Amino acid sequence: MRSETTTGRTFIEEARRRQFIDSAIETLDRLGFSGTSAAEVARGASIAKSALFYHFKNKDELLRAVVSDLYALAAQEIVKDMATADGPRQMLIRYIRSCVLFASAHPRWIGAAMEVIQNLRDADGALVFGAATNQPNIDAIEQMLREGQRSGDFRDFATRPMAVSIRAAIDAAPAYFAHEPDLDPGAYADELTALFDLATRRTEAKEDT
Amino acid sequence: MRSETTTGRTFIEEARRRQFIDSAIETLDRLGFSGTSAAEVARGASIAKSALFYHFKNKDELLRAVVSDLYALAAQEIVKDMATADGPRQMLIRYIRSCVLFASAHPRWIGAAMEVIQNLRDADGALVFGAATNQPNIDAIEQMLREGQRSGDFRDFATRPMAVSIRAAIDAAPAYFAHEPDLDPGAYADELTALFDLATRRTEAKEDT
Amino acid sequence: MRSETTTGRTFIEEARRRQFIDSAIETLDRLGFSGTSAAEVARGASIAKSALFYHFKNKDELLRAVVSDLYALAAQEIVKDMATADGPRQMLIRYIRSCVLFASAHPRWIGAAMEVIQNLRDADGALVFGAATNQPNIDAIEQMLREGQRSGDFRDFATRPMAVSIRAAIDAAPAYFAHEPDLDPGAYADELTALFDLATRRTEAKEDT
Amino acid sequence: MRSETTTGRTFIEEARRRQFIDSAIETLDRLGFSGTSAAEVARGASIAKSALFYHFKNKDELLRAVVSDLYALAAQEIVKDMATADGPRQMLIRYIRSCVLFASAHPRWIGAAMEVIQNLRDADGALVFGAATNQPNIDAIEQMLREGQRSGDFRDFATRPMAVSIRAAIDAAPAYFAHEPDLDPGAYADELTALFDLATRRTEAKEDT
DNA sequence: GATGAATGAGAGTTCATTCAT
DNA sequence: TATGAATGAACTCTCATTCAT
Numbered sequence A, B, C, D: 001m002r003s004e005t006t007t008g009r010t011f012i013e014e015a016r017r018r019q020f021i022d023s024a025i026e027t028l029d030r031l032g033f034s035g036t037s038a039a040e041v042a043r044g045a046s047i048a049k050s051a052l053f054y055h056f057k058n059k060d061e062l063l064r065a066v067v068s069d070l071y072a073l074a075a076q077e078i079v080k081d082m083a084t085a086d087g088p089r090q091m092l093i094r095y096i097r098s099c100v101l102f103a104s105a106h107p108r109w110i111g112a113a114m115e116v117i118q119n120l121r122d123a124d125g126a127l128v129f130g131a132a133t134n135q136p137n138i139d140a141i142e143q144m145l146r147e148g149q150r151s152g153d154f155r156d157f158a159t160r161p162m163a164v165s166i167r168a169a170i171d172a173a174p175a176y177f178a179h180e181p182d183l184d185p186g187a188y189a190d191e192l193t194a195l196f197d198l199a200t201r202r203t204e205a206k207e208d209t
Numbered sequence E: 001g002a003t004g005a006a007t008g009a010g011a012g013t014t015c016a017t018t019c020a021t
Numbered sequence F: 001t002a003t004g005a006a007t008g009a010a011c012t013c014t015c016a017t018t019c020a021t
Helices: A011-035 A038-045 A051-057 A059-082 A087-104 A107-119 A133-152 A159-179 A185-200 B011-031 B038-045 B048-053 B059-082 B088-105 B107-119 B130-149 B159-181 B186-199 C010-032 C038-045 C049-055 C060-081 C088-104 C107-119 C131-151 C160-180 C183-202 D011-035 D036-046 D049-055 D058-082 D088-105 D108-121 D132-149 D157-179 D184-199
Strands: none
Touching: A011 A038, A011 A051, A011 A059, A011 A107, A011 A159, A038 A051, A059 A087, A059 A107, A087 A107, A087 A133, A087 A159, A087 A185, A107 D058, A133 A159, A159 A185, A159 B159, A159 B186, A185 B186, A185 C088, B011 B038, B011 B059, B011 B107, B048 C060, B059 B088, B059 B107, B059 D036, B088 B107, B088 B130, B088 B159, B088 B186, B088 D058, B107 B159, B130 B159, B159 B186, C010 C038, C010 C060, C010 C107, C038 C049, C038 C107, C060 C088, C060 C107, C060 C131, C088 C107, C088 C131, C088 C160, C088 C183, C107 C160, C107 D011, C131 C160, C160 C183, C160 D157, C160 D184, C183 D157, C183 D184, D011 D036, D011 D049, D011 D058, D011 D108, D058 D088, D058 D108, D088 D108, D088 D132, D088 D184, D108 D157, D132 D157, D157 D184
C-alpha cells in the first residue's frame, strides 16, 4: 500500500540508508576502518546511533553496502563505456580508461570501499571481500588478454601476472586523485593505456599509432 | 660486561622482541589489523600479555617494529642486488626482479606490514605510515626512469604514473605468493620485467608518439 | 517536548547521575581515593560499569561532580545564613557556625570531596583542585578580618595566618562528626566561635558577651 | 661479624633504605600518593625496582617508613624544645612554635608524610594511619589544656574542639611554607601562638563564664 | 646484594548491539 | 520509526610483586 522502490524499501527507508552510507563513506575516508565506529557514522548522519541498527542488521551490513553500491555503479558505467569497443586492443584501452575515469569521479568513495575490502572480516577472521571479490575483475581482464593473444593482437605473455599488474595499476590511481586534486585524470589514463598497450601488443608490425 | 648486540639490547631481550614481532606478523596475516590485539599476539608468543609492554612501550611500537624491521631487511637486500646493475634498463629490471623475489621470500611478513601501513594511525587520526612512507620508493623509481630518458634508453612518458604503476605491480605480487605457494617467483619476475621493459624502452628506429 | 530540569538533562538522566555520585561518595568515604575504582562505584550503584561512561565523560568528571555539587550546595546555604549578619564580629561568628553546621549535616560527603580535592590530578600531575580551590575561601575570610580591623572591632594581627587557621579549624571538624556521631554540632560550633572571637576581637573594652 | 648499626642493619643496608625513602619523599611531594609507584621511586633513587623489595617487605612498608622516620625526628626535636618550658601557657606556646618551626624546616617531607597518612589503607580499606595516629598528638594537647585549666591559667572551654583546632592550625602551616618559601616561619609562629594564647588564657580581672 | 625479566590482577575506556518507550 | 539508556565483552595499559641468575 505504501510507496516502495524496486528494492522493496520505502522512500524514506531508502533515504535513511543513503544518509548512513554517505556518512560511512565520509568517516571511512577521514578516520579509516578502525576509526569508523557506529557512533561516529551516526554522528556524521545526525541520526541516533540506535537507528543504524534499525536500517541495517549490523555494522558489517552497512559496510558491505558501501562496497556493493559502489560496485553496482561501477559495473554499470564501465559496461556502458566498453559497449562500443572494437577489437582486443581497443577493449583493453577502453577498460583501463573507463576504470581510471570512474576512479577520478569518486575518489573518496573508492577509498572508503578499499578500507572495507581490505579490513572487513567475518567471525573466523577471513576477509569478507577476499581474493574472491577482486578475482572476477582479474578474470575478466585475463579473458580480454587471452582473446587478444588468440587473435594475434597481443604478444605471448603469461596472462595472470599481466592481469594482476593492470588491476594493480588501476587500483593505485584513486589514491593519487584523492590527494592531488589538480591531477588531470584524462592524461593519467592516457599514460596508463599507452603503458599497457606497449606491454601487451604484438611488436612485429610497426605501423600503429 | 653483559653481552649485547649492536642495538644495545641484550640477547635475551632481542630474542623476546623477535618472538613478539613474529607472533604479530602471524596474527596480522591471520586476523588482520583490527583482529591483532595485544592479547592475541601474546597468546601466539605464549608469553604473558603484560610482558609485551615490558619489551615494547606500547602496541604501536610493536606494530611499527614489524614494518621497520622489514624495511631495513628489504633495503639491505635490494641495494645489494642492484649494486652491479649496468645501465638504466638493467637497473629497472634488477629493481623489479629484486623486489619480487624479496616478496616471494617473505610474503606473510609483507602482508602483515601492509596491514600496519594501511591502518596504523596516530592520535590525530593520521596514518603513521602515510604517503610519506611509499613516496621515497616511488621517487627512487622516478629517478631511475628520468635517468633512462635522459640517456635515451627510455621513451618519453610521464614518469609519475609509470612509477606508481611499477610500484603497484610489485606490491600486488606478495598477495599472490601468499595464497598460491606453487607459483614460480622467478617466472613471475620475468613477466613483470618484460612488461615494464617493453613499456618504457625506446622502440628501435622508430617514431613513437 | 521532553521534561527537563534546569541543567538541560532529563529527569532520568539526572537521577542516574545522582545515583553514581552518591555511590562515589559512599565509596570514597569507605575505601578512599585510590580504592574508588569505576567498577566499585558502579557496583555500589548496582549499574553496569559501562553505564558510568554513558553518563559521565570519564571517571574524573564524576569525581569533579562530587566536589562541585557539594560546593554549590554549601555556597547556597552559607550565603543564606550570613545574609542577616550584622557587623564584623557577628559575620565571622556566623560564618564559622554556618560552616560547622553544614559539615555536621554532610560529614561523609565532605570527607569524600576532600579525598578528591587532595588527590585528583590532571595529566601533568598537577592537583585539579589545587590551592586555587581553597584560596577563595581563605580570601573571603581575610576580607572579613580586614574589614573588622578597619572598623576597630578586631585587634591588629596578620590576617593570613589567622584566616588559614580559621579555615583549618573548620575543615578539621567533619572528620570528627563522621566518626563521633553523638557529638553535638551546635556545641562544637559554639566552642569554635568563642575561640576565634577571643583571638580576633579588640581586647580594650571588656563588656562584651 | 659485619658492621651493623643499632637497628641491626648493615651500613650499606641503611644507606639504601635512606635512598629509597628520600626518593619516596620527593616523589610523593611531586606526584602525590597515587602517582608514587614503586617504579617511579626506584627511578628517582637510580636503583632497580626489584631492589626496593629486597630492602622493604613491600611498598606499604616503605611508605610507612616515610611517616615513622619523620615522627621519630619530630618527637625528638619537639620534646627537646619543650624541656625548659615553664607553666601551661608557655608550654602551649612552645609546643605550637616548635611544631611550626619544625614544619618550616621540612615542608616537603611533611607534605609527603601527609600524603601517606591521608591515603595509605590496608586490605580492608581502613586507613593505616587513621584517627589513631593523630589522636596521641591531640591527646597530648588536650592534657596540656586541662593542666592549664586546673592551674587557673586557662579559661574554661571544651578541650577537645580546642585541641583539634590547634592541631589543625599547625598542620595547615607546612602547605604554606612549601608554596611560599619567602614566608617568615618565626613570624608565622608568633601569630599562631598569639592566636591560641588569647583564645585559651583566663582574661584578666574578669568574670568569664 | 642486586638485576632484568616476567606475571596476574585490575585499572579506565570503547564499542556493537539491544530494548522499552 | 526513532530514540535514550543500558549492557557485556573486549581493549590497551599499569602495577606490585616474584624469581632465576
